[in-house]
Amino acid sequence: MSAPLPGSLPVTAPPATTLQVEVSKRLDTADRHFALDIGFSSTSRRIALFGPSGAGKTLTLRAIAGLLRPDRGRIVLGERTLFDVAAGVDVRPQQRRVAYLFQDYALFPHLTVAQNVAFGLARGWRNPPRGKSHDDAERWIDAFGLREVRGHYPAEISGGQKQRVALARALATRPDIVLLDEPFSALDPALRARMRAELRALQTSLEVPMLVISHDPDDVAALADHVMEIRDGRIYAPAA
Amino acid sequence: MESVWVPLALSLKVAGWATAINAVLGVAAAVALSRWRSPLRDLVDAVLTLPLVLPPTVLGYYLLVLVGRRGVFGEWLSSLGIELVFTWQGAVLAATIVAFPLVLKSARAAIEGVDPQLEHAARVLGVSETGIVFRVTLPLAVRGIAAGVLLAFARALGEFGATLMVAGNLPGRTQTLSVAIYEAVQAGDDDTANLLVLVTSLTCVLLLVIAGRLVPSTRQAVR
Numbered sequence: 001m002s003a004p005l006p007g008s009l010p011v012t013a014p015p016a017t018t019l020q021v022e023v024s025k026r027l028d029t030a031d032r033h034f035a036l037d038i039g040f041s042s043t044s045r046r047i048a049l050f051g052p053s054g055a056g057k058t059l060t061l062r063a064i065a066g067l068l069r070p071d072r073g074r075i076v077l078g079e080r081t082l083f084d085v086a087a088g089v090d091v092r093p094q095q096r097r098v099a100y101l102f103q104d105y106a107l108f109p110h111l112t113v114a115q116n117v118a119f120g121l122a123r124g125w126r127n128p129p130r131g132k133s134h135d136d137a138e139r140w141i142d143a144f145g146l147r148e149v150r151g152h153y154p155a156e157i158s159g160g161q162k163q164r165v166a167l168a169r170a171l172a173t174r175p176d177i178v179l180l181d182e183p184f185s186a187l188d189p190a191l192r193a194r195m196r197a198e199l200r201a202l203q204t205s206l207e208v209p210m211l212v213i214s215h216d217p218d219d220v221a222a223l224a225d226h227v228m229e230i231r232d233g234r235i236y237a238p239a240a
Numbered sequence: 241m242e243s244v245w246v247p248l249a250l251s252l253k254v255a256g257w258a259t260a261i262n263a264v265l266g267v268a269a270a271v272a273l274s275r276w277r278s279p280l281r282d283l284v285d286a287v288l289t290l291p292l293v294l295p296p297t298v299l300g301y302y303l304l305v306l307v308g309r310r311g312v313f314g315e316w317l318s319s320l321g322i323e324l325v326f327t328w329q330g331a332v333l334a335a336t337i338v339a340f341p342l343v344l345k346s347a348r349a350a351i352e353g354v355d356p357q358l359e360h361a362a363r364v365l366g367v368s369e370t371g372i373v374f375r376v377t378l379p380l381a382v383r384g385i386a387a388g389v390l391l392a393f394a395r396a397l398g399e400f401g402a403t404l405m406v407a408g409n410l411p412g413r414t415q416t417l418s419v420a421i422y423e424a425v426q427a428g429d430d431d432t433a434n435l436l437v438l439v440t441s442l443t444c445v446l447l448l449v450i451a452g453r454l455v456p457s458t459r460q461a462v463r
Contacts, residue, residue, distance in 0.1 A: 067360050093363040106361040110379045120365030125374040173365055 017209050018043050019177065023063050023073035023083070036060065036070075036233040045209040048224030050217070056233040057213035058103075061179045064211070065100045066093035077176055099175035103182045105166040107154040113165050114150040117141055120173035140168040159187045160195055167199075171208070180212045184219060196222050244435050246412055247420035254328060254403075254416055255396035258335035262392050266343025267385055271373055273344075274351045292341040299337055300405025307333070307406075326408045331416060334402035339392035346391065350384025351377055383454045390451040394444050 024037040036056045049057050062068035064075055066082065074084040077098070082091045107116050111127060118128035118137035128134065130151070141150050144164040149157050154165070163183065170178055183199065184192040200222050203210060212223045213230075220227050229236040273285055291299055306312050307324045317324065324330040354377050362372045378385070400418040407414035409423060417440050424433035 065360075065364050067363070093360075094366045094368060096364075098364065100361070100364040102357055102361060104357070106355070106357045108358060108361070108376060119362070119375075120367065123367075123371070125371050127375045127379075169365065 017045075017078040017176065018076070019047065019064075019078075019209065019211065020074070020076040021060070021064060023060070023070035023075060025059065025063065025068065025070045025072075027059075034233060036063075038063075038230070038233070038235060039073075040228055040235050042226045042228075044224070044226035045207070046203055046223060046225045047209070047211045048220045048227045049211070049213045049230045050215070050220045050227055051213075051230035051236070052215055055230045057215075057230055058181055059233075060230070061100065061181055061211070061213055064177075065098045065179060066091060066096050067100075080176075097174070097176040099170035099173060099178045101163075101166050101170055101178065101180040101183055104186055105154075105162045107162060107165055107169075109154055112151050112153055113146055113157065113161075114138075114141060116154070116165050117146070117168045117172055119169055134172075136172050137168075140172045144168045160191050163187070163195055164198075167202070171206070175208060178208055178210045180210060180223075182214055182216075183212065184214075184216070193218075199223060243420075243432055244439065247415050247417045247436070248439060250328065250331075250412075250415065251397055251417040254331045254335050255393050255399075257332045258339055258396040258399075259389060259393040261332070261336050262340050262343045262396075263385075263389050266340055266388070266392070267347045267378070269344050270347035270351055270385075271377070274348055275369075288344055289341045291338050292345075296334075296338055296399065296401025296403075297405060300334060300402035303330075303334060303337070303402065303406050325406060326410060326414060328407065328414055331399075331403045331407035331414055334406045335396035335399040338399050338402050339395040342392040342395055343385075343388045346388025347381065347385045350381035350388075353384065354380045387451045387454040390447050390454070394447040394451075397443060397447075398440065 018041065020041040022039045024035070027034045027036070034056070036059050038056065038060050049060060051057055059068055063070050064077075064082070069090065070083065070085070072085050074086070074089075075082045076084075077096075080091075081087070081089050082096050082098070083089060108119065111119065112130060114133050114137065115128050115130060117140055118133035121134040121137055122128040128137070132138075141147060144167065146161065146164055146168065149161055154162060157165070163186075180199075184195055187195060196219060203223065210223070212219060214220055214223075269288060273281060273288075304311060304325065307317060307330075308314050309318065309325060322329075324333055358376055358380070359372050362376045363369075367375060398418055399416070400422070403414075403416055404419055404422075407416075409415050409419050411420075415423070417436055421433055421436045421440070424430075424436060
């Protein structure tokens with residue numbers, strides 16, 4: 001982080017939010033049969049699901065975000081039930097207040113950095129304007145040192161800047177939790193260490209809980225207190 | 241000379257209206273078909289694509305059966321004061337239906353080519369499904385859509401069969417370029433025919449060049 005985060009940043013979450021996930025889902029395609037059967041509960045603000053690719057980590061994140069509908073189970077975040085088959089609850093992704101940092105960041109290529117950051121703050125059918133945007137968005141642009149590139153398009157900025165834009169965009173919507181899907185896999189090793197340190201610093205300055213999935217032990221060591229190992233669609237062992 | 245510009249102007253007017261209508265309906269249908277999860281989807285898609293493969297005369301016949309004076313909706317349309325047979329509006333209807341699949345196909349391919357991850361990202365950021373269409377999907381598909389719209393314009397400009405069946409061949413009122421060419425050839429008026437053919441060909445080449453420039457660019461970084 002080029003500048004320390006100001007204390008007035010618009011992210012607050014009640015302390016010790018409990019994330020409770022009990023979901024199962026069968027996925028059958030022509031060449032792959034996969035059964036996801038995940039159950040865990042955590043009160044930590046720094047959670048990690050650790051495991052090899054293909055273990056079901058991304059599927060779990062997508063289920064929490066509402067982008068994948070489990071066959072059975074329930075997902076509860078703090079006081080709010082996001083998903084419960086038995087009770088017929090399936091909160092739409094738009095209403096879950098769950099932020100998702102995609103592996104390749106999924107920045108909107110047709111919008112500038114500032115428009116990307118303000119994207120979730122603009123309601124309705126029109127994108128945020130190119131010029132001055134929402135105050136919250138401007139604060140995040142400053143907090144992540146993106147002032148100089150605020151008018152640039154995603155194709156014109158570096159990998160580290162892309163990640164900052166994605167984080168700023170996610171945090172600007174004041175989520176109750178941030179899900180991070182292999183946050184550093186798109187970066188080269190040198191940059192990876194730096195961005196990891198940045199994210200770690202961010203965790204200490206923000207109240208919002210973060211759930212990281214990664215296959216990299218260094219990520220898990222730096223970014224999580226509560227680490228769970230996931231293998232073949234199941235929580236394998238609650239590692240320390 | 242006057243005999244050249246009148247049908248050209250009429251053709252441009254008819255093709256312009258047909259294209260404007262298709263730009264709205266074709267894109268809307270493409271969005272609906274790309275979002276709709278139903279076994280009926282392929283059937284609806286096939287029916288909407290039918291004008292691409294059916295002979296225009298068959299389409300013209302269907303239109304007469306539907307909107308002709310003694311057609312299924314003929315009386316109802318007359319009571320509303322809408323007259324489609326032997327009018328330029330009828331030519332617009334014919335051109336619209338013939339060119340519709342070109343917008344639908346291009347728009348649907350472009351819309352389904354948009355990275356679903358970006359739509360998911362918008363969803364998680366709290367933007368409504370309609371908002372996603374207008375803020376993410378359509379802006380990213382705009383080049384493919386524009387190429388389809390241009391193709392539809394070119395197709396509407398050259399429409400002959402269905403137009404002749406529905407709108408007829410009334411000089412100055414429903415006689416479009418391609419119909420005028422047919423008449424000039426029939427009448428042995430080679431000078432007029434040559435000029436009309438040249439104007440039509442040049443217009444279509446120009447449109448194809450523009451359409452071709454739009455399509456490959458969709459694979460590059462889009463702004």
